[in-house]
Amino acid sequence: MARRLKRMLVLGVSGVLIILVVFVSITSPQSMSQQLEALKAFPFTNYTSTLPDLNLPANGAIIEKGNVKFTYMNPLGKRGSPDHIAALNTKTYRQLMNKQINEPKDYDMDTIRPPPSPEDYPDRANATILILVRNSEKIGITRTIRRFEDRFNRKFGYPYTFVNDKPFTDDFKDRMHQLTNAPCEFATIPPELWDKPSNINIEAETNAMRKLHSQNVVYALKQSYHNMCRFYSGNFYRVPELQKYKWYWRIEPKVEFYTDVNYDVFKYLEATNRIYGFTINLYDIEQTIESLWPDTINWLNTEDNYRFVNPNGAFQWLTENQQNPQKNEVAGYSTCHFWSNFEIADMDFFRGEAYEKWFQFLDSTGNFYYERWGDAPVRSLGLGLFANKTQLHWFRDIGYFHDPYQNCPNHENEKMKCKIAEPAIWDHLAKESCMGSWIDYGMEFDPYS
Numbered sequence: 001m002a003r004r005l006k007r008m009l010v011l012g013v014s015g016v017l018i019i020l021v022v023f024v025s026i027t028s029p030q031s032m033s034q035q036l037e038a039l040k041a042f043p044f045t046n047y048t049s050t051l052p053d054l055n056l057p058a059n060g061a062i063i064e065k066g067n068v069k070f071t072y073m074n075p076l077g078k079r080g081s082p083d084h085i086a087a088l089n090t091k092t093y094r095q096l097m098n099k100q101i102n103e104p105k106d107y108d109m110d111t112i113r114p115p116p117s118p119e120d121y122p123d124r125a126n127a128t129i130l131i132l133v134r135n136s137e138k139i140g141i142t143r144t145i146r147r148f149e150d151r152f153n154r155k156f157g158y159p160y161t162f163v164n165d166k167p168f169t170d171d172f173k174d175r176m177h178q179l180t181n182a183p184c185e186f187a188t189i190p191p192e193l194w195d196k197p198s199n200i201n202i203e204a205e206t207n208a209m210r211k212l213h214s215q216n217v218v219y220a221l222k223q224s225y226h227n228m229c230r231f232y233s234g235n236f237y238r239v240p241e242l243q244k245y246k247w248y249w250r251i252e253p254k255v256e257f258y259t260d261v262n263y264d265v266f267k268y269l270e271a272t273n274r275i276y277g278f279t280i281n282l283y284d285i286e287q288t289i290e291s292l293w294p295d296t297i298n299w300l301n302t303e304d305n306y307r308f309v310n311p312n313g314a315f316q317w318l319t320e321n322q323q324n325p326q327k328n329e330v331a332g333y334s335t336c337h338f339w340s341n342f343e344i345a346d347m348d349f350f351r352g353e354a355y356e357k358w359f360q361f362l363d364s365t366g367n368f369y370y371e372r373w374g375d376a377p378v379r380s381l382g383l384g385l386f387a388n389k390t391q392l393h394w395f396r397d398i399g400y401f402h403d404p405y406q407n408c409p410n411h412e413n414e415k416m417k418c419k420i421a422e423p424a425i426w427d428h429l430a431k432e433s434c435m436g437s438w439i440d441y442g443m444e445f446d447p448y449s
């Protein structure tokens with residue numbers, strides 16, 4: 001009897017244990033090593049991607065005079081076809097975006113709340129709202145500013161700086177003044193910061209642009225677009241009216257802001273030792289920047305330029321080659337970039353020796369015109385190489401939309417007017433987002449949890 005009881009007890013206990021183990025393994029998140037094993041076991045063995053070279057440091061970077069190199073190390077051991085990797089990275093993104101958030105938690109936000117009135121804000125940051133815009137875009141920019149004032153600036157009163165390659169009309173200026181109580185300054189860009197440099201070979205440029213146009217590259221033939229990209233890549237921070245400022249928040253026509261921002265974003269970045277804030281990051285059209293990366297690597301391997309590379313740069317994000325490997329084949333790197341139509345940044349970084357010398361070199365290649373280098377990839381390459389990645393901040397809490405991409409968080413205080421956790425308004429565009437890669441390789445910690 002006693003033996004039967006003992007056997008029943010043993011059976012009972014082991015049963016409970018088995019149920020417990022099964023339950024825990026179903027409900028608890030996989031450990032990192034389990035995840036890696038699962039990924040390694042993925043059946044698409046014909047897409048093995050790069051295997052880490054054990055002779056390289058974990059960040060894949062060699063930063064030595066005349067020998068600067070960056071290699072994708074696939075630090076999480078991801079394997080699979082590009083479609084599989086895109087699905088995996090989108091899942092990573094959606095999981096994080098679906099978490100309910102409010103504001104950053106790595107700073108005492110109560111110290112940077114809106115002042116009682118925007119007119120009485122003595123310790124406002126040294127910042128401006130920067131808008132490059134044409135007179136003809138009055139309606140589009142009106143829409144943006146209405147929303148922007150409503151969500152942020154009517155509480156803080158940061159001054160606007162409107163810049164344009166042509167003088168602003170009185171009609172445009174009057175309209176802008178009607179939209180805000182904040183000071184507005186209207187600057188005409190000096191031609192040397194905007195116009196195509198005279199040494200550009202027009203025949204070579206025309207042939208190159210016809211080729212890009214025939215590959216359906218948008219805006220290839222548009223002269224002003226090339227000027228705009230060159231200007232926003234490097235020259236904007238030299239506009240005389242911007243000299244007095246350190247910080248800017250760039251906005252543009254026809255964008256949406258979906259969330260209230262109840263803290264001073266400039267002071268937040270400054271207080272947390274950051275220099276750049278973004279909301280979206282994307283892959284680029286590889287044909288537009290074929291020589292940006294190789295030219296940059298050559299430059300880093302010239303004289304002492306290697307010393308500008310920050311040892312904790314976002315190298316794995318820049319070199320990732322699994323989600324859209326054709327980008328790396330054509331452009332030599334991932335093409336991932338911060339989408340610069342939204343940016344909050346410290347101009348002192350761009351005015352500093354590394355970025356400025358590098359931009360002068362880029363400009364000397366003429367490739368803003370012989371190719372169609374965008375300001376977003378240029379800016380992002382500079383930040384990924386010369387800044388510490390801890391200085392780059394994803395404003396995950398700021399709901400933002402520029403057609404067709406968005407940052408749509410699950411915000412505690414908002415009834416979101418966008419589809420939460422979707423990187424774009426069309427499903428098929430999810431693979432154009434680099435955010436999963438940023439989460440895995442760029443973000444060292446989550447400031448929102």
Ligand SMILES: Nc1nc2c(ncn2[C@@H]2O[C@H](COP(=O)(O)OP(=O)(O)OP(=O)(O)O)[C@@H](O)[C@H]2O)c(=O)[nH]1
Nearest residue numbers: 132133134137163164165166224225228252253341
């Ligand atoms: N003054 C002026 N502003 C320009 C010119 N070209 C572009 N911009 C501004 O530069 C910013 C970026 O230009 P967009 O045409 O929006 O470029 P994009 O965002 O790459 O393209 P979209 O996807 O069409 O919005 C916007 O704020 C424009 O208003 C120009 O020739 N003159």
Ligand SMILES: [Mg+2]
Nearest residue numbers: 252253341402
């Ligand atoms: Mg735009």
